[in-house]
Each structure stands twice: as structure tokens, then as C-alpha cells.
Amino acid sequence: MGKVKLEIDGKEVVAEEGMTVLEAARLVGAEIPTLCHDERLEPYGACRVCTVEIERGGKTRMVAACGFPVENGLKVRTRSPRLDRMRKTLIELAAVSAGEWEEGSKFWTLVREYGADPSRFASRVQIKPTKCIVCGLCVRTCSDVTGDGVIGFVGRGINRRVVIFPEKAQNCWTCRYCQEVCPTGKISPAGPLHSFPSIDDVLAGRV
Numbered sequence: 001m002g003k004v005k006l007e008i009d010g011k012e013v014v015a016e017e018g019m020t021v022l023e024a025a026r027l028v029g030a031e032i033p034t035l036c037h038d039e040r041l042e043p044y045g046a047c048r049v050c051t052v053e054i055e056r057g058g059k060t061r062m063v064a065a066c067g068f069p070v071e072n073g074l075k076v077r078t079r080s081p082r083l084d085r086m087r088k089t090l091i092e093l094a095a096v097s098a099g100e101w102e103e104g105s106k107f108w109t110l111v112r113e114y115g116a117d118p119s120r121f122a123s124r125v126q127i128k129p130t131k132c133i134v135c136g137l138c139v140r141t142c143s144d145v146t147g148d149g150v151i152g153f154v155g156r157g158i159n160r161r162v163v164i165f166p167e168k169a170q171n172c173w174t175c176r177y178c179q180e181v182c183p184t185g186k187i188s189p190a191g192p193l194h195s196f197p198s199i200d201d202v203l204a205g206r207v
């Protein structure tokens with residue numbers, strides 16, 4: 001693997017070819033927030049809170065750090081008033097769809113750090129609190145890391161929900177992986193079967 005030289009927040013970084021900007025930033029201690037990323041999984045690009053500014057060839061643009069590969073000569077900014085405003089809005093929108101979250105959770109920490117105020121949007125949308133920001137981490141961990149496939153998605157857009165597939169429920173051996181990766185604390189210690197509705201109940205409109 002070759003080496004790639006880039007600049008992150010004014011610091012020179014020598015990264016491995018194929019690394020993402022998020023991974024390279026961690027080499028120099030630059031903290032980029034994430035909500036849908038986990039090192040064990042392929043980048044997903046759902047939450048966009050990892051957005052950073054990159055500059056190359058004199059042009060600047062915003063990219064999701066968790067999926068953007070390092071390049072020679074790239075200049076990256078991980079924090080700026082513009083990025084902070086954007087992250088704050090993304091966190092507020094996620095907060096509105098979740099409705100609530102556990103104190104001390106990763107999401108709770110980000111809400112506080114960015115001064116997010118979900119009430120800006122809450123009055124415009126009527127969503128039942130689910131404690132879920134639909135980041136997909138539990139779904140992808142259950143299918144790609146453990147191979148159990150107990151948890152999945154149903155619906156699209158703002159109707160997208162996380163559900164349990166009853167025919168796979170016996171695969172759940174309460175490994176706790178989904179609980180560990182959940183940024184809002186939605187998944188109780190009793191496991192996902194006690195935290196999400198079954199797809200049958202959702203499709204039948206019972207929940």
C-alpha cells in the first residue's frame with residue numbers, strides 16, 4: 001500500500017492509500033462526529049454529520065468524511081462555523097425524528113456539543129417519539145457483523161422504521177452488539193426483540 005500526504009486542520013498527515021478522511025483525521029487527533037459509522041462496517045453515508053470541507057485544485061466542497069478517500073495534496077477542514085451550523089441542523093432534524101434519547105448517549109453528547117435545538121423543527125412535524133434516528137447501525141451490525149439478520153428496515157423516507165423480522169427472531173442470542181452501536185440508547189439491555197416492533201405489527205398498523 002502506498003502513502004498519501006494531505007493536510008488536515010493545517011497539520012500534515014501521512015495516511016495509507018485507501019484510508020478515508022475520517023480515518024486519517026483520527027491519526028492526528030481531529031475529532032469528526034459520526035452517527036452512522038462503525039469501523040467494522042462499510043461506510044453508509046446516511047447521517048452526514050461527518051461532513052468536512054475539502055479543498056483541491058483551488059476549489060472547496062463538502063464531503064462525508066466516513067466514505068471519502070484520502071488523496072495527495074488534499075486540504076481538509078474538520079471544523080468551521082459553516083460546518084458547525086450544518087451539523088447542528090442535521091442533529092436537530094435527527095432529534096425531531098427520534099423525539100427522545102437516553103441521557104449520556106452518543107447522540108445526547110452531540111446535541112449538547114452543537115447546541116442543537118429540535119424545537120426549531122418540532123412544531124412543523126408530527127412524529128411519534130421512537131428514540132431512533134434510523135442510522136442503520138443496528139440493522140447493519142446484525143446482518144454484516146453477526147450475520148443474524150434479526151433487525152431490518154421497513155418503509156421509505158420519513159416512514160422508514162427499524163423492525164424485527166419474526167422468522168429470524170430465534171437467531172437473536174442477545175450478543176449486545178446492536179445495543180453497543182446504537183447512538184441514542186434506544187436498545188434496552190433486554191435486547192432488540194424488546195426494543196423494536198415486529199414487521200408484522202407495523203405492516204398491520206398495530207403500532
Ligand code: FES
Pocket residue numbers: 033034035036037044045046047048049050051064065066067
Ligand atoms: S458518519 Fe458519515 S455519513 Fe454518517
